Amino acid sequence: MRVSVPATSANMGPGFDTLGIALRMKNQVLIKPSKFHSVSLKGEGSNNPALKDNNMFISIFNDFYHNLSTKRRNFRFEFFNEVPMSRGLGSSSAVIVSAIASAYAIEGIELPKPKLLNLALAYENHPDNITPAVMGGFNVATVQDNEVKYIKKDMPKYLKAIVVIPNRPISTHMSRKTLPYKYSKDDAVFNLSHASLLTAAFMTENWEMLRMASQDKFHQKYRMKQMPELFEVQKASLKAGSLMSTLSGSGSTFFSISHADDCRKIEKELKAKFPHFRVFVTDFDNYGVRVDK
Numbered sequence: 001m002r003v004s005v006p007a008t009s010a011n012m013g014p015g016f017d018t019l020g021i022a023l024r025m026k027n028q029v030l031i032k033p034s035k036f037h038s039v040s041l042k043g044e045g046s047n048n049p050a051l052k053d054n055n056m057f058i059s060i061f062n063d064f065y066h067n068l069s070t071k072r073r074n075f076r077f078e079f080f081n082e083v084p085m086s087r088g089l090g091s092s093s094a095v096i097v098s099a100i101a102s103a104y105a106i107e108g109i110e111l112p113k114p115k116l117l118n119l120a121l122a123y124e125n126h127p128d129n130i131t132p133a134v135m136g137g138f139n140v141a142t143v144q145d146n147e148v149k150y151i152k153k154d155m156p157k158y159l160k161a162i163v164v165i166p167n168r169p170i171s172t173h174m175s176r177k178t179l180p181y182k183y184s185k186d187d188a189v190f191n192l193s194h195a196s197l198l199t200a201a202f203m204t205e206n207w208e209m210l211r212m213a214s215q216d217k218f219h220q221k222y223r224m225k226q227m228p229e230l231f232e233v234q235k236a237s238l239k240a241g242s243l244m245s246t247l248s249g250s251g252s253t254f255f256s257i258s259h260a261d262d263c264r265k266i267e268k269e270l271k272a273k274f275p276h277f278r279v280f281v282t283d284f285d286n287y288g289v290r291v292d293k
């Protein structure tokens with residue numbers, strides 16, 4: 001059985017804890033019944049021996065498997081990871097979503113996506129990564145009465161994402177602690193109006209609006225100060241023709257959107273300017289978590 005989950009870019013500027021989008025970079029796990037428990041890792045995290053012991057995937061999988069099954073089978077887990085850890089591309093959401101989906105699938109129990117989304121909420125209490133990880137596409141989401149309420153929009157093929165991934169990880173948990181406890185009414189209105197306009201722009205495919213609507217006063221400047229080169233990345237990406245360019249989740253990745261015709265030029269300019277960062281173009285994912293039995 002194979003389960004794959006896409007990387008996600010959350011916030012998208014002003015949509016703190018609300019907006020997120022799925023990218024065509026994925027973590028996959030292949031699970032086979034086996035005499036003994038064993039783990040193999042390829043790609044991201046493969047040089048981290050701790051992930052072979054009790055990693056977050058295995059512990060969430062076991063929580064669910066032990067609840068769902070009376071049998072005590074062992075499994076071989078083969079991970080193929082494309083989502084870099086702690087870079088603001090939703091690696092923790094990818095792990096949470098794939099672990100829950102895997103436990104249900106291995107037991108042959110149907111798990112509708114909305115239910116999976118609400119189960120994932122217990123492990124990550126902001127819905128902006130888990131929603132696109134489960135559903136794919138661009139999503140606006142909130143949590144009400146312990147349930148995720150969301151609206152999804154498929155992304156067109158003529159738009160591409162350009163990601164700039166620094167070497168330095170940023171822990172989402174730690175980064176959230178650096179944000180202000182309170183915001184002024186002006187800043188709240190600024191973010192509310194920009195996030196609303198950005199959402200409307202995605203829904204109506206008004207791409208020229210993205211640059212203006214993706215401005216934010218809630219989190220980016222506080223987080224980017226810890227890595228000031230990111231201000232240069234943003235400036236360079238917009239100058240090279242991106243439609244929008246924002247910190248991805250809590251960082252350290254920078255995420256931009258462009259027309260397909262412009263993406264290679266933008267990628268080339270960013271690579272030349274920031275040779276010490278990984279820069280590449282990727283498609284959007286409109287499907288979300290996928291289980292192949």
Ligand SMILES: Nc1ncnc2c1ncn2[C@@H]1O[C@H](COP(=O)(O)OP(=O)(O)O)[C@@H](O)[C@H]1O
Pocket residue numbers: 027044045051055056057081084085086087088089090091092093095170171172173249250251
């Ligand atoms: N492939 C993986 N396998 C196991 N655990 C992972 C994996 N990817 C991420 N994690 C867990 O998620 C944590 C990173 O979460 P977080 O700081 O929220 O980063 P991100 O911005 O990538 O979601 C890691 O420290 C690790 O505990």
Ligand SMILES: N[C@@H](CCOP(=O)(O)O)C(=O)O
Pocket residue numbers: 008010011016017018087088089090091092126128129172176219248249250251
């Ligand atoms: N809204 C969250 C998003 C965190 O995304 P991640 O990919 O960095 O985990 C936040 O801004 O803290």
